[in-house]
Amino acid sequence: MALSDGTFTADVHSILKEADSTExxxxxxxxxxxxxxxxxxxxxxxxxxxxxxxxxxxAGSNLGSGCGKLLQHLRDAGYNAADIxxxxxTHIHIDHVSxxxxxxxxxxxxxxxxxxxxxxTFWQQHxxxxxxxxxxxxxxxxxxxxxxxYLTAGRVxxxxxxxxxxxxxxxxxxxxxxxxxxxxxxxxxxxxxxFWGDLIHVAAVQFSNPAITVAYDSDKTLAVTRRQQAYSxxxxxxxxxxASHISFPGVGRVSRSDNRYTWYPVNYSIYGKN
Ligand SMILES: [Zn+2]
Numbered sequence: 001m002a003l004s005d006g007t008f009t010a011d012v013h014s015i016l017k018e019a020d021s022t023e024x025x026x027x028x029x030x031x032x033x034x035x036x037x038x039x040x041x042x043x044x045x046x047x048x049x050x051x052x053x054x055x056x057x058x059a060g061s062n063l064g065s066g067c068g069k070l071l072q073h074l075r076d077a078g079y080n081a082a083d084i085x086x087x088x089x090t091h092i093h094i095d096h097v098s099x100x101x102x103x104x105x106x107x108x109x110x111x112x113x114x115x116x117x118x119x120x121t122f123w124q125q126h127x128x129x130x131x132x133x134x135x136x137x138x139x140x141x142x143x144x145x146x147x148x149x150y151l152t153a154g155r156v157x158x159x160x161x162x163x164x165x166x167x168x169x170x171x172x173x174x175x176x177x178x179x180x181x182x183x184x185x186x187x188x189x190x191x192x193x194x195f196w197g198d199l200i201h202v203a204a205v206q207f208s209n210p211a212i213t214v215a216y217d218s219d220k221t222l223a224v225t226r227r228q229q230a231y232s233x234x235x236x237x238x239x240x241x242x243a244s245h246i247s248f249p250g251v252g253r254v255s256r257s258d259n260r261y262t263w264y265p266v267n268y269s270i271y272g273k274n
Contacts, residue, residue, distance in 0.1 A: 001045040002242065002249030003074060005058030005099065006067030007038035012202055015039075018220075019212040024205055031204035039202070041067050041095050042250040044195060044242050045077070046186060051085040051166065055184055055195045056244060057108070060098030062142050070099050071107065084108045088171070089115040090197025091178040092123055093216065094143040096244065101146040106153065113150045114165055116173060116180030117158040123147070136216055174199060174230065176222035177214075183230070192239035193251075199230050203246045207231070207254075207261040231261045240266065 012035055016024050025035055041063075044055040058070035071081060087108060090096055092115065101107055123144040126137050133141075150156050157165075164170045168187045175181050177198045184195040200206045201214045210227045217223040234241050235256035243250045252265040 003043045004248045005041040005070040008063045009038050011036045017215050027205045040248040042244050052083050053086045055088045056096040058099035059095045062094050062098040081108050084111045087111050087113050088184045091181040092119045094140045097143045098146050101149050106149045113156045116182045117160040119180030122179045174226045176219050176226040178218050194241050196243040199227050201245045207263050
């Protein structure tokens with residue numbers, strides 16, 4: 001189930017600031033988007049019958065009034081925060097983990113977080129503000145602070161390589177955007193869905209040109225390699241993809257023609273058959 005945390009409004013050029021701005025504008029305008037546009041923040045819920053999992057937890061109160069709506073939408077869908085048993089964290093950035101906690105502590109009292117060890121190690125080394133902090137570290141530190149109550153409560157499970165967390169649910173290291181950026185895969189028989197996290201931020205631009213990086217990538221070269229790997233694999237195998245910042249619900253499939261990729265949003269189905 002896709003759950004919207006809302007949107008945040010940004011000048012796309014400030015996100016893709018190292019790209020050729022003429023190309024970025026051309027691709028945005030050809031997709032009928034303005035240079036300043038709303039970007040979805042999507043989370044996902046997986047109910048296995050015995051566990052209720054979330055993929056990421058939204059921006060909480062850290063990115064303005066357009067987002068932080070995950071909890072409300074979870075309730076609308078018939079779940080309470082206490083129902084969540086596990087939260088699969090794609091990476092520790094402000095728009096993916098801030099919703100984990102509020103001023104009174106853990107929002108999801110019964111949940112265990114699953115996080116790649118390298119993202120934890122990075123933030124354990126940057127937990128305290130320093131004069132030489134990059135703006136990205138300053139921006140995302142409140143995200144790590146929302147993880148800390150779970151560390152204190154012994155509610156964090158870390159992994160350092162590709163691993164099956166539960167039957168059919170695996171964590172696959174796809175570092176580049178952050179040191180421990182992780183995608184998750186869900187398998188049921190022959191069917192597969194991949195939760196991409198931040199392998200892509202601006203669909204209108206980065207499917208046409210996967211080499212365009214975002215300002216928040218910790219290793220831009222690796223981020224491009226990972227994006228191309230993920231696109232190529234999804235196009236070759238035709239499975240469903242769910243991506244945090246593709247327009248809500250952010251679920252669809254990818255096709256390839258030469259080195260250009262096209263995103264096909266999943267067909268709406270009243271029966272849930274796609
Ligand atoms: Zn993000």
